[in-house]
Structures are given as structure tokens and as C-alpha cells.
Amino acid sequence: MSQSHLQPPVKPLLTPEQMQRILSSRRSITSEEAYQEMEAHLGRPRSPGRRKAFVNGREVWVCC
Amino acid sequence: MPSKVIRGGQEHDIYHHEGTDRYFKVTRDGIFGLAPGMDLALVSSDMEARRFQLWEATPIEYLERLLLQNELVPGLNRLEGVIDQGDDLAIVTSQPRFDIVPVTLAEIDAWFAAQGFQKVTPCGYYRAEDNLGVFDAHAKNLIRFEDTLIPFDVIPCRPAGGFLQFIADTLAAGHTVAAVRTVSTSR
Numbered sequence: 397m398s399q400s401h402l403q404p405p406v407k408p409l410l411t412p413e414q415m416q417r418i419l420s421s422r423r424s425i426t427s428e429e430a431y432q433e434m435e436a437h438l439g440r441p442r443s444p445g446r447r448k449a450f451v452n453g454r455e456v457w458v459c460c
Numbered sequence: 461m462p463s464k465v466i467r468g469g470q471e472h473d474i475y476h477h478e479g480t481d482r483y484f485k486v487t488r489d490g491i492f493g494l495a496p497g498m499d500l501a502l503v504s505s506d507m508e509a510r511r512f513q514l515w516e517a518t519p520i521e522y523l524e525r526l527l528l529q530n531e532l533v534p535g536l537n538r539l540e541g542v543i544d545q546g547d548d549l550a551i552v553t554s555q556p557r558f559d560i561v562p563v564t565l566a567e568i569d570a571w572f573a574a575q576g577f578q579k580v581t582p583c584g585y586y587r588a589e590d591n592l593g594v595f596d597a598h599a600k601n602l603i604r605f606e607d608t609l610i611p612f613d614v615i616p617c618r619p620a621g622g623f624l625q626f627i628a629d630t631l632a633a634g635h636t637v638a639a640v641r642t643v644s645t646s647r
Contacts, residue, residue, distance in 0.1 A: 403618045404590045406531040409575060409611060415534050418605045422559050427476040430483075430557055434474070437560045438600055 482554045484540065490548065492522035496584070496595045496617055514595065514615070519551060526553060528616040532594075536612065558612060561604040568602055571609045579636050586619070586627050593617045593627065 410418075425433070471493050472485040487493075495517040517525065526537040536555055543550040563571075569579060577585035577594065584595040594616050601613040619627055630636065 406528070406592060407576075407587070407590045408534060409532045410534065410608065412534040414605075414608065415536075418558065418610065419556055421605075422481065422557065424481070425557075427478050430476040433560050437562065437603075 476557065477554075480554075481557050482538075483557055484552060484554045486543070487522070487549075487551045492517045492519050492551065493525065494596065494615060495521045495525070496593060496615060496619075497623055519549060522551060525615060525617070528618070529611075529614070532592075532616055533611060555612060558603055558605070558610055563599055563602055563604045563609055565599055567604070568597055568599065568609065571602075572597065578631050580627055580630055581636055586631065591618050591624070593619050 471487055471489075471491040473488050475484040475486075476482075477484060493516075494514040497515050523539070526539070529536050538554045540552040540554050543552060565583075568583075572579070572585040572594070575587070576589055577587045577592075580586045580593070581595065583598040584593065585597060586593045594611065594614050596613075596615040597611060602609045602611045604610070
């Protein structure tokens with residue numbers, strides 16, 4: 397990715413005008429509602445999905 | 461920054477700020493997401509499905525990913541700062557909150573196809589026109605707005621070298637990679 401100057405220009409997936417329209421059309425919600433929406437979308441509670449830990453001297457992922 | 465924390469994705473603590481209606485994302489545990497690539501040790505084998513992998517990204521790869529996301533979706537990410545606590549580095553960014561309208565995998569497939577992409581993996585797409593790969597494009601990482609999709613947490617990349625060749629060979633063979641392995645140890 398550091399060779400980006402050699403790459404063809406990226407064709408955007410959304411335009412700035414689309415983004416402006418998307419953002420200005422948002423309904424206003426509280427943080428609590430935002431978190432509830434996010435949990436519903438992710439399909440899991442707020443608890444972390446996994447963490448790194450050392451087990452028997454090895455760095456591994458563990459569920460929390 | 462608000463005091464309430466939500467564990468959203470696997471690599472961030474996420475805070476919502478009502479005033480700006482933005483999510484502040486703080487990397488945690490020294491994890492900076494994933495970067496697509498290949499296991500060169502398996503290149504000479506015939507284990508094609510295991511050659512394509514998502515590796516733990518470095519901080520630079522993480523920032524490059526955010527930059528590339530911004531080229532795809534203007535104004536998506538804002539770099540807010542870096543927290544340096546000795547051996548624990550965290551990157552703080554923010555994204556606007558979007559109203560969540562879920563999409564299906566079939567809709568994601570169709571949308572990327574309409575944008576000129578070919579499917580490489582179950583949630584990975586490639587567009588030769590601008591040498592752009594978009595991976596991790598599953599239903600949790602895109603949402604709908606009217607007739608378009610918003611890829612707010614996908615992994616874009618500009619493949620090169622052996623990785624690009626692997627994608628080209630896969631597409632030329634007319635198939636997709638069925639299995640993608642996530643590598644959870646640092647390179």
C-alpha cells in the first residue's frame with residue numbers, strides 16, 4: 397500500500413454529495429439509543445468479543 | 461470524550477458523542493484490525509484456500525486502511541489522536557453515526573457487482589479498473605441508505621505483487637476462495 401503513487405486513482409463508492417445527504421437525513425437519537433441500535437445490529441451484547449492474553453507463555457485470543 | 465464505553469468491533473472501544481453524533485473509536489490491546497494478504501509459506505503448495513488470509517494489521521496499515529476508506533467514502537474517518545502509554549499505543553478516530561438499515565449478503569454481492577467488482581472471497585471483492593480490493597464486506601460492516609450501501613467498516617486495499625497475482629489467478633480460474641483464515645498472531 398505504500399506504493400500508492402504507482403496505483404491508479406481510486407474510484408469512490410460514494411460521492412461527497414451522497415454523504416452530505418446521508419448525514420443530514422439522520423434522525424436525532426441519544427447515545428443510549430445509539431448503543432442499543434449498535435448491539436442489535438451486531439447481534440451481541442456490549443461485552444468485548446475477545447482479548448489477547450498470555451496462556452502458558454503464548455499470546456493467544458481468549459473470549460471475554 | 462463520553463465516559464460510557466461500548467465494545468463494538470473486535471479491535472475498538474467505541475463511544476458515542478451526542479453533540480456531534482459521531483462514534484469515537486479507540487483501538488485496544490495493541491490491535492489495529494486486519495489486513496488481507498497471503499501466507500507465502502503456502503504459495504508453493506496447492507492449499508489455495510489457506511493461502512489467502514487476514515493478518516493482524518500494523519498501526520501504519522491501520523491508518524492506511526482508514527485513509528483508503530476515506531477515498532472510497534468521503535469524510536468517513538477522522539483521526540482524532542494517538543494515546544501513547546508506554547508499551548500500549550492506541551489510535552483514536554471518529555466516524556459519523558449512520559442510521560442502521562441492515563442489508564443482506566445477496567444485496568452486498570449485487571451492489572459490488574454494480575460498482576464493477578468481481579467476487580474473490582465470500583465477503584471480498586476486487587475491481588481491476590482501479591486495482592481495489594474490498595474485504596470483510598459482510599452484513600455487519602455495510603448498511604443501506606436508499607438505493608446505495610455505506611461500507612463503513614470494510615477492509616480496502618491496493619493489492620500488489622504475489623497477492624495481486626493470486627487474485628488475478630483466482631478470478632481467471634472463474635472461482636472464489638471458499639475459506640479465509642484469520643491469523644491472530646503477529647507477523
